[in-house]
Amino acid sequence: MRWRIAARPNGRALRLDDYERDESPLDRKPAPGELKVRVLMLSCDPAQKGWMENAGGYAAPTEIGDIMPAGGIGQVVESAAEGFSPGDLIQGSLGWSHEMIVPAKGMRIVPREPDAPRLNLGLLGSSGLTAYFGLTRIGEPRAGDTLVITGAAGAVGSIVGQLGKIAGCRVIGIAGGPDKCRWLTDELGFDHAIDYKSEKVKHRIKELAPDGIDVLWDNVGGPMLDDLMARIARRARIVICGGIARYQQQGRPPGPGNYFNIVFKSARMEGFLLSDFQGDMDIGRDRLRRWLAEGRIIQRDEVVDGLENAPETLMRLFAGDNVGKLLINVAEPS
Numbered sequence: 001m002r003w004r005i006a007a008r009p010n011g012r013a014l015r016l017d018d019y020e021r022d023e024s025p026l027d028r029k030p031a032p033g034e035l036k037v038r039v040l041m042l043s044c045d046p047a048q049k050g051w052m053e054n055a056g057g058y059a060a061p062t063e064i065g066d067i068m069p070a071g072g073i074g075q076v077v078e079s080a081a082e083g084f085s086p087g088d089l090i091q092g093s094l095g096w097s098h099e100m101i102v103p104a105k106g107m108r109i110v111p112r113e114p115d116a117p118r119l120n121l122g123l124l125g126s127s128g129l130t131a132y133f134g135l136t137r138i139g140e141p142r143a144g145d146t147l148v149i150t151g152a153a154g155a156v157g158s159i160v161g162q163l164g165k166i167a168g169c170r171v172i173g174i175a176g177g178p179d180k181c182r183w184l185t186d187e188l189g190f191d192h193a194i195d196y197k198s199e200k201v202k203h204r205i206k207e208l209a210p211d212g213i214d215v216l217w218d219n220v221g222g223p224m225l226d227d228l229m230a231r232i233a234r235r236a237r238i239v240i241c242g243g244i245a246r247y248q249q250q251g252r253p254p255g256p257g258n259y260f261n262i263v264f265k266s267a268r269m270e271g272f273l274l275s276d277f278q279g280d281m282d283i284g285r286d287r288l289r290r291w292l293a294e295g296r297i298i299q300r301d302e303v304v305d306g307l308e309n310a311p312e313t314l315m316r317l318f319a320g321d322n323v324g325k326l327l328i329n330v331a332e333p334s
């Protein structure tokens with residue numbers, strides 16, 4: 001079974017009829033350079049909606065009728081590519097399907113270890129590596145800095161905050177709801193959490209960061225980013241990672257009205273892609289793995305069983321119902 005793209009959700013929320021279920025068998029063998037893979041676990045990421053919309057950027061274009069793409073972990077069933085053998089666990093661009101034929105190029109063999117799919121799609125996958133490289137290479141945190149994170153209870157934001165604490169920062173997370181805010185402070189060690197659903201972010205940031213924001217990690221965009229840019233400190237670093245506020249908006253959102261504060265504060269705003277750091281991935285994984293073993297980072301994820309639940313699960317991500325990484329368990333490794 002697999003799910004195919006049936007519509008483009010441009011400027012609106014995802015719907016169940018954006019996907020079409022396909023029960024036809026996989027009836028071909030891998031060609032040279034390809035792998036036949038049994039899908040084990042899939043990642044839910046905000047970028048998937050943009051892939052469906054063909055919104056441009058870094059991802060290959062999709063067509064109506066394509067298998068819904070997703071990052072994932074699979075197990076090689078049959079190999080026609082050098083360096084890959086049946087039984088290998090691999091990580092890369094997969095999709096919403098029980099079995100797939102995929103190019104071996106771009107696939108990474110994953111070490112067999114306890115909870116390998118969860119670990120390599122979470123902390124050691126795109127979420128953890130995005131947090132690590134974006135914060136260390138672009139945010140450049142220093143001891144004593146005030147670090148503010150929007151979307152702080154998500155898969156990336158929750159790791160950014162923990163990395164900020166390791167770097168000696170004072171960390172303020174912005175999230176939706178008291179439960180998420182308590183998790184940030186009580187379990188992850190954030191210094192403060194602001195509930196944007198019940199508090200005025202603009203006023204609370206003024207109270208909690210009277211000397212300004214040294215590092216601003218933004219996963220949201222929109223009016224919240226604009227309000228926070230008004231509170232940046234001199235030589236601030238603004239890291240643009242995501243734009244939750246624009247994912248379900250028609251057309252292009254307006255730019256931040258406070259952008260000229262970058263000039264007034266001699267600050268820097270920079271976006272990035274994880275692929276910018278392709279040559280250093282093992283460095284990031286080694287450091288994240290060490291901090292996890294030392295108990296300095298907590299990985300929290302929610303695993304939903306069953307490929308049949310994939311559309312509803314991805315929709316939950318955009319409703320903000322998840323805390324930490326949201327994953328879909330398709331099958332267990334053999």
